[in-house]
Amino acid sequence: MSTAREDILAGIRRGLRRGPLLAEPAARLAEGVAAHRRNLIPARAAALDERARIDLFVAMAEEVQTTVARVASDDKVPAEVARYLAAENLPAELVMAPDPGLDAIPWDTRPLLAVRRGRAEPDDAVSVTPCLAGIAETGTLLLVSGRDTPTTLNFLPDTHIVVLRAGQVVASYEDGWDLVRARASSTPEAWPRTVNLITGPSRTGDIEQRIQLGAHGPRRLHIVLVDDPEAAANGPPPG
Amino acid sequence: MAEPARVALLVTCLVDLFRPSVGFAAVALLEAAGCTVEVPRAQTCCGQPAYNSGDRGDAKAIARQVIAAFAGYDYVVAPSGSCAGMVRVHYPELFADEPAMLGEAQALAARTWELVSFLVDVRGMSRVAARWEKSATYHDACSGLRELGIRAQPRLLLASVAGLRLCELPGAEVCCGFGGTFCVKYPEISDKMVTDKAVEIAATGTDAVLAGDLGCLLNIAGKLTRLGRPVEARHIAEVLAGMADEVPAIGAPARAS
Amino acid sequence: MEPTSHSFPENVRAGLADPILQRALGLARTGFPLRRRQAIERLPEFETLREEGRAIKDHTLAHLDFYLELYEKNVTASGGQVHWARNAAEARAAVLEICRSVGARIVTKGKSMVAEEIALNDHLEANGITPIETDLGEYIIQLRHEPPSHIIAPAIHLMKEQVADAFRAAHTELDPDRALEEPRALCEEARAILRPHFLAADVGITGANFLIAETGSSIIVTNEGNGDLTQTLPRVHIVVTSLEKIVPTLEDATTLLRLLARSATGQEFSSYTTLSTGPRRPGDLDGPDEYHVVLLDNGRTDLIGGEFQDMLRCLRCAACLNHCPVYVAVGGHAYGWVYPGPMGAVLTPALVGLGEAGHLPNASTFCGRCEAVCPVKIPLPKMMRHWREREFKEALSPPVYRAGLRLWAWLARRPELYHRMVEIKARLLGWLGKTHGRFRSLPLASGWTLVRDMPAPEGRSFHSLWAERRGPNGADGRPR
Numbered sequence: 016m017s018t019a020r021e022d023i024l025a026g027i028r029r030g031l032r033r034g035p036l037l038a039e040p041a042a043r044l045a046e047g048v049a050a051h052r053r054n055l056i057p058a059r060a061a062a063l064d065e066r067a068r069i070d071l072f073v074a075m076a077e078e079v080q081t082t083v084a085r086v087a088s089d090d091k092v093p094a095e096v097a098r099y100l101a102a103e104n105l106p107a108e109l110v111m112a113p114d115p116g117l118d119a120i121p122w123d124t125r126p127l128l129a130v131r132r133g134r135a136e137p138d139d140a141v142s143v144t145p146c147l148a149g150i151a152e153t154g155t156l157l158l159v160s161g162r163d164t165p166t167t168l169n170f171l172p173d174t175h176i177v178v179l180r181a182g183q184v185v186a187s188y189e190d191g192w193d194l195v196r197a198r199a200s201s202t203p204e205a206w207p208r209t210v211n212l213i214t215g216p217s218r219t220g221d222i223e224q225r226i227q228l229g230a231h232g233p234r235r236l237h238i239v240l241v242d243d244p245e246a247a248a249n250g251p252p253p254g
Numbered sequence: 255m256a257e258p259a260r261v262a263l264l265v266t267c268l269v270d271l272f273r274p275s276v277g278f279a280a281v282a283l284l285e286a287a288g289c290t291v292e293v294p295r296a297q298t299c300c301g302q303p304a305y306n307s308g309d310r311g312d313a314k315a316i317a318r319q320v321i322a323a324f325a326g327y328d329y330v331v332a333p334s335g336s337c338a339g340m341v342r343v344h345y346p347e348l349f350a351d352e353p354a355m356l357g358e359a360q361a362l363a364a365r366t367w368e369l370v371s372f373l374v375d376v377r378g379m380s381r382v383a384a385r386w387e388k389s390a391t392y393h394d395a396c397s398g399l400r401e402l403g404i405r406a407q408p409r410l411l412l413a414s415v416a417g418l419r420l421c422e423l424p425g426a427e428v429c430c431g432f433g434g435t436f437c438v439k440y441p442e443i444s445d446k447m448v449t450d451k452a453v454e455i456a457a458t459g460t461d462a463v464l465a466g467d468l469g470c471l472l473n474i475a476g477k478l479t480r481l482g483r484p485v486e487a488r489h490i491a492e493v494l495a496g497m498a499d500e501v502p503a504i505g506a507p508a509r510a511s
Numbered sequence: 512m513e514p515t516s517h518s519f520p521e522n523v524r525a526g527l528a529d530p531i532l533q534r535a536l537g538l539a540r541t542g543f544p545l546r547r548r549q550a551i552e553r554l555p556e557f558e559t560l561r562e563e564g565r566a567i568k569d570h571t572l573a574h575l576d577f578y579l580e581l582y583e584k585n586v587t588a589s590g591g592q593v594h595w596a597r598n599a600a601e602a603r604a605a606v607l608e609i610c611r612s613v614g615a616r617i618v619t620k621g622k623s624m625v626a627e628e629i630a631l632n633d634h635l636e637a638n639g640i641t642p643i644e645t646d647l648g649e650y651i652i653q654l655r656h657e658p659p660s661h662i663i664a665p666a667i668h669l670m671k672e673q674v675a676d677a678f679r680a681a682h683t684e685l686d687p688d689r690a691l692e693e694p695r696a697l698c699e700e701a702r703a704i705l706r707p708h709f710l711a712a713d714v715g716i717t718g719a720n721f722l723i724a725e726t727g728s729s730i731i732v733t734n735e736g737n738g739d740l741t742q743t744l745p746r747v748h749i750v751v752t753s754l755e756k757i758v759p760t761l762e763d764a765t766t767l768l769r770l771l772a773r774s775a776t777g778q779e780f781s782s783y784t785t786l787s788t789g790p791r792r793p794g795d796l797d798g799p800d801e802y803h804v805v806l807l808d809n810g811r812t813d814l815i816g817g818e819f820q821d822m823l824r825c826l827r828c829a830a831c832l833n834h835c836p837v838y839v840a841v842g843g844h845a846y847g848w849v850y851p852g853p854m855g856a857v858l859t860p861a862l863v864g865l866g867e868a869g870h871l872p873n874a875s876t877f878c879g880r881c882e883a884v885c886p887v888k889i890p891l892p893k894m895m896r897h898w899r900e901r902e903f904k905e906a907l908s909p910p911v912y913r914a915g916l917r918l919w920a921w922l923a924r925r926p927e928l929y930h931r932m933v934e935i936k937a938r939l940l941g942w943l944g945k946t947h948g949r950f951r952s953l954p955l956a957s958g959w960t961l962v963r964d965m966p967a968p969e970g971r972s973f974h975s976l977w978a979e980r981r982g983p984n985g986a987d988g989r990p991r
Contacts, residue, residue, distance in 0.1 A: 019595040023754065023808050027576045030815025036577055044577050044759075048725050051760040054563050057556045057769070075779065113796075134796040137710055153779040162794035170739045188768070192761045206589060206726055208798045209743070210786040217736040218782055221648035221664060222671050222694040224538050230647055231702055231709070232736020232783065265973050267923075271933050272966065274973035293977050295930070298923040304916060306877060307908075308899030312920035319924060347893075400879035429836045433876025438958040439912070440520070440874050442527055445962040446840040447876075476963035479949055505966035507948035 053189050060151040060186035068151045069240070072184050075154030076238060079215030080228060083238045093125040095239050096176060100128075100141065103235065105174060109141040110134075114163040116145050117178060134165035135172055142168040142233075143176045147198070148191045149184040149238075153214055156238070157191040159198065160209040169211055175233040181242045188212070259377075261289040262324050264332035264341070264366070267299040268468040273504065276468060279495035280333040280369050286495075287377040289329070296323040300332075300340040306434055310348065314355075317345050321358050329376070330366040333491050334467050335398020336434075338368035343401045368398055369491060370466055374407040381414030384496035388461040389419040392490075393451070393474065394427045395467035408466060411494050418493070421460050425451070432473040448477045456483040462503070464490045475504040512630050512658055514863050516847035519870035526841040532668050536839050539667055543833035546777025547884065554773065564770050564887045567763045568824035572815065578724040578757050579806070585727025589789030591802035598809050599629035605805045606631060606716070606749055610640055613747050613801070615713035621731060621738035622646040623718030624662055624827060625807055626751045627849045628862070631716075642716075643708045645737035647701050654681045660843030662850065663775055663829045668842050671697065705737070715741035715799070719752040720827070721767065722804070725760040726788055729804065732771060734782040742787055748799040750787070753807045755823040767826060770886035775828040810862045818897045822857050824887040829854075831881035831891060837874055846871055853881035853891045860898050869907055872898035934972045941970025 017025070028034055036044070060071055073083045084095050100107050108129035111117055122130050135142055144164060148157040156177055160166045169175060185191060191212075199205040217232030228234050261284050269276045281291045301316035320341065324330045332338040342363045349355040373379040392412065398404040412420050431437060431447025451474060455463045463478075463485050465471050475487035486503030502508060515522065526532055551557045571578055583593045594609075596602035602625075610618060618635060620626065620642050632642045632653075644653040648665035652658065654677040659665030666674070675691035678700055691697055717738050719729040729750045731738045742748045758764050772778040791798030814820050832838045832852030843851035848868070850858050856871040872895035881891045902908050922929050944950055944967025952960045959965055 019597045019601055019808075022597055023595055023806075023812060024576050024579070026808065026812035027579075027815055030812060030817070030820075031573065031576070032816060036574070041577060044574055045581070048581065048759055051725060051762050053762050054567070054766040055556055055559055057554060059554070079779075079782070137706070155780055160795060160798060161792070162796065165796035165798075166739070166743045167797045170736050170743065188765045189762055192765070206728075206788050208788060208791050208795060210728075210788075211739070212780070212784040213782065214778075214780040214784075215782050218734050219647045219698060220734075220776070221646075221651070221666055222669075222674055222697055223535070224542055224664070224667075225694050227694055227698040229702065230698060230735035230737065231645065231705065231740055267933075270973040271937055272968045274969055274971060274976050277973040277977070293974070293981070295974065295978075296926045298926050298929040301923070304920050306896060306899070307912070307916050308896065308901070308903035309916055309920065310900055310903075312917065312923075316920065316923050319926075396876065396878035396880075400883055427880075429876050429878035429880070431836070431876065433878070435912075436874070436876045438956075440523070441958045441962065442520075442523055443837055443840055443874065446527055447836050448963065450840075472966050473963065475966050476949065476959070479964045479966075480951075480962065501969070502948060505949040505964055508945050508970075 056187045056189060057152065063151065063186065065184075068186055069181055069184050072149050072151040072154055073240070075151070076215070077154070079154060081154060081215050081236045081238060083240055085240045087242065089120050089241060090124065092120050092178060092239050092241060093122050093128060096143065097125050097128050099176070099237055103174070105141060109143050109176070110136070110139045110168065110172070111143040112145060112164045112168055114145045117143065120178070135167035137171065139172045141174045141176065142172040143178065144168045146177050146179055146183065148194050149179045150188055150191055150212070151184055151186050152188065155188070155212050155214040157194070158211045158213065159195060159207040161207055166209045166211065169213065170232045173229070173233055174235040174237065176237045176239060178239050178241060181240065257288070259289045259328040261291050261329045261331050262327040263291055263293045264297060264300065264324070264330055264337060265293065266332055266334045266337045266468065268472070269333060272472065273468060273489065275497060275501045276333050276489040276491050279489070279491035279497050280331065282495040282497070283369065283373060283382070283491060284331060287373055287379055289377070292327070294323040300337045302336060302340045303434055305340065305344060305348065314348055317348055317359070318355070321345070321355070321362050324362060328365065329372065330362065331369055331372045332366070333369045333489065335368045335395045335402055335404055336467055336469065338366055339397040339401035341366040368402055368404055368466065370407045370411060371402060371404050374410060380410060382411055382494045382496070384494055385416040386493055386496070386498050387417035389421060389459075390462040390464050390493070391421050391423040391455060391458045391460045392426060393423060393430060393455070393463060393465040393470060395465050395470045396429050398466050399427055404466065408490055412464070412490070415493060421458050423454060423458060425454050430470045430473050432469045434469065437473060448473050452477040452481055452483060455485055456481070460485065462486045462488060464488055464493060466490050471504050479505045512627065512849065514848040514859070514867050516859060516863070516868040516871055519845060519847060519874065522845040522847055523841045526845045531670055531673065532842050535668050535670055536842055539833065540839040543777070547774060547830060547833070550773040550777040550779065557773070560766060560770055561886055561888055563766050565824060567758060567766060568887055571758055572755070572820060572823055575754070575757070575815065578759055579754060582722055582724040582727055582757055585724070586789065586804055587727070589727050591727065591789040591804060593804045593806055596805055596807045599807075602629045602751065602805050602807045602809070603631060603634040606751065607634065607638055609747065609749055609803050610635070610714050613713055615640055615747070617708065617712045618642045618714045618716055619645050619708055619712040619741045619745065620649070621715070621717035621733065621741045622649050622665065623716065623751050624849055625718055625753050626716065627659065628809065629751070629807065631751065643705070643712070645705055645709065645741055647698065647735060650701060650705065651677055654678070658844065658849070660851065661829060661832060662827055668844065709740045709744055712741070712745040714747040714749060715745040716749045716751055717742050719750050719756050720771065721764045722752060722757045723761060723764055723786070724757055726786070728786045728788040730764060730784065730786050732768070732781045732784050736783055739783055739785055743798060746799055747801040747803070748787065748790070750804045751807070752804065753809070753811060755811055771826050771828050774826070774830040774884065774886040814861055819857065819861055819894055821889050822854070822861065822894060824889055825854055825858070826886060828886055830884040830886065834880045834884045836876070836878065836880070853895070857891055857894045857898070865898060865901060865905070865907060869898070869902055930972065930974050934975045937968045937972045938970060941968045944968070945970070
């Protein structure tokens with residue numbers, strides 16, 4: 016008596032009019048997977064230099080109701096977060112990913128900002144996370160799960176703040192995958208449980224096709240973009 | 255002007271029965287484009303009704319007749335995107351499993367054209383000598399549009415008709431609901447589609463609606479008159495050949511008032 | 512769900528006569544095509560990507576066994592488990608067993624057409640487990656006890672008043688006098704009502720837009736965030752999916768993702784595109800303890816190597832639905848099962864049989880808009896025609912049509928006889944219709960004349976006039 020697996024594979028081979036692949040063609044396919052060649056990448060982002068890439072990222076992100084604040088350096092981040100929360104009438108409390116990069120930011124310069132580190136709990140209103148990359152092509156953030164980056168921070172709170180460094184902005188999703196691969200070791204266990212590509216806050220058009228933000232995920236997505244020479248020239252944002 | 259060419263007219267079964275004027279308009283246009291036109295008598299239909307009903311056997315039999323009847327001409331031209339599409343696109347598909355016939359089917363397909371695209375794309379025509387003092391809107395018949403890429407050519411020639419004001423139809427490329435046997439197999443859906451089309455056409459406020467396929471035009475004209483909307487429906491060939499004032503519009507009485 | 516596709520004509524009549532449905536469809540008719548066109552105009556490479564997408568899918572199908580085995584190997588290596596299911600019953604059994612093994616009482620669900628296909632919710636309920644749809648559209652139709660009418664916008668057939676009615680009837684603990692006129696209020700209420708369920712669920716079930724052989728990952732493409740909460744919060748994540756969703760590499764999935772959102776909603780990218788690979792890793796602070804993939808066949812392998820294989824390229828983007836004049840006229844419920852529109856017209860007979868679903872591939876004018884917008888270039892009209900060919904061979908179509916068609920074809924192969932009959936018909940109808948130029952009613956053509964006039968023929972056939980004016984075979988000769 017055959018298993019479902021055997022029956023299904025046999026059915027596929029019947030359709031393809033062959034038996035299981037021989038060693039050589041199978042090896043070639045395996046090589047193809049290992050090589051994971053890139054297909055066509057749109058020129059939109061790929062053709063840009065770093066500055067233009069960052070500008071494109073910001074423009075695309077803002078198109079989908081992500082807000083972006085540019086600050087010159089890490090030590091400006093706590094002030095921007097505090098400003099943002101005040102401007103949105105949110106309490107000055109947040110849950111933060113226990114990520115070394117975020118730890119290096121001088122949060123104690125804003126002692127009134129209550130910061131808890133860990134995963135998100137149901138009552139958390141605001142989260143702060145790092146990300147692995149910003150994808151300029153569509154203003155998309157790439158986040159990976161890990162011991163320092165719990166996924167619930169990206170979805171449970173109403174407001175999600177992401178710290179993105181200018182050097183993390185890449186042109187295409189493919190550039191992002193290479194970063195994920197580099198971060199993981201070669202075995203699948205080291206691949207993150209979750210990779211999130213986030214493009215704007217949560218939304219739905221399920222009622223009469225009118226877009227509403229904040230369906231189940233965060234209704235606000237705010238990016239603090241760090242190490243931006245343009246911000247250094249213009250000074251801090253007002254407020 | 256291109257060299258003289260020997261063209262066989264594929265009349266189409268609807269033109270043959272309902273509106274020979276379209277056929278004569280096509281002949282006039284082809285002759286004006288430097289072609290000699292013959293009409294092989296051993297033609298009845300392109301076989302589309304059988305083909306789209308799943309009756310490959312009859313479709314092939316009819317196609318063989320068409321291939322034989324139209325052998326030896328420089329071009330085969332039909333005043334219909336769906337009939338020209340049937341020969342150009344689907345005859346090779348029909349005979350994909352018959353290598354002997356496939357070559358002949360492909361040869362015929364390569365020489366077969368819808369009328370307006372033949373005039374513009376093959377004969378290099380960019381204007382006509384006709385005059386027609388009306389406003390008109392244009393419906394893009396589906397097969398011509400999507401199988402044969404006919405969109406710019408009719409608009410190009412219509413733009414050259416003296417006195418004609420052309421107005422783009424919103425949803426010009428949405429199906430009118432004819433679909434051959436579809437309109438009798440699923441009449442309620444067909445009615446909804448043609449009603450939407452007729453309402454859009456009437457809303458343009460133009461005097462006339464034009465198209466390159468008589469099936470669409472019979473469908474649309476029938477709905478317009480049933481709805482009491484005074485928009486005259488004509489085949490584009492009649493207008494381009496300057497014959498629009500000589501024959502009543504589709505569905506209009508024989509003596510124009 | 513039990514198909515009602517055999518009742519398509521009755522379903523159609525009901526849909527056309529439903530003013531609320533017609534209003535709702537009116538919103539979709541122009542909105543979707545416009546947004547898709549705007550998105551495509553911003554991406555010059557779109558046509559090339561369509562061709563690449565087609566090639567990726569075709570390559571995968573040609574080596575489907577290899578990629579499925581590689582996928583399973585990588586799922587297992589990352590700590591997950593693949594359950595192969597030949598049919599709906601095996602898939603339901605696999606899901607139930609996993610739920611039972613963890614003592615699940617409440618299950619949250621992200622949107623999954625495959626789960627609809629196997630009628631999973633009814634099965635769970637019958638076995639004492641409560642499934643809660645979390646996608647807003649799916650939640651609404653779950654409250655109304657009706658199936659989805661669109662593969663990405665399940666409640667597209669409803670206006671906001673009907674949603675409000677459903678909420679009032681179901682959320683009885685809330686203030687009956689609360690204002691629910693605006694979509695904003697409805698969304699807020701759904702968010703608040705569903706949040707406790709996300710947190711309480713023992714098992715989260717999602718579908719998958721893609722499965723990636725290279726990494727053993729599943730991908731969901733959503734906007735609401737419900738899919739992510741469903742697959743992150745509970746102890747167990749089950750992916751219910753079908754085997755043609757597989758693609759070789761991340762790069763291949765990326766090409767298809769570039770096509771998907773633009774084709775579906777006109778977005779550049781969905782709000783949330785998420786890869787899931789196995790259960791939580793050691794040291795992770797959240798995530799499920801178990802990750803299962805139920806991989807369904809249910810008739811798909813039968814299509815491989817046959818004339819319907821191209822249908823397995825489908826990305827479930829719904830572009831064909833959104834551009835189909837038949838779908839936007841009658842709505843999704845008319846099709847009577849899980850998959851409506853052109854893709855449903857091709858897929859449904861393959862999965863539930865031609866006898867049940869024969870109307871679907873027949874209810875098309877072959878306008879070709881579906882094929883023109885399909886991101887992976889599936890020749891939908893051609894495959895509908897193949898179904899019609901099967902029907903004709905198996906004599907499943909109504910006898911009166913077959914007889915009429917064969918008679919007409921017999922005549923068409925006898926040109927001289929045909930010409931004579933056309934001339935007679937032209938003269939007769941031309942004479943009868945001369946006064947008005949059209950017929951308001953015509954025997955044997957009542958299907959036509961019930962709703963539109965039949966224009967009268969001019970009164971002579973072209974061939975007889977041509978013979979008079981130009982001689983036989985159009986030999987040179989002046990008009991007489």
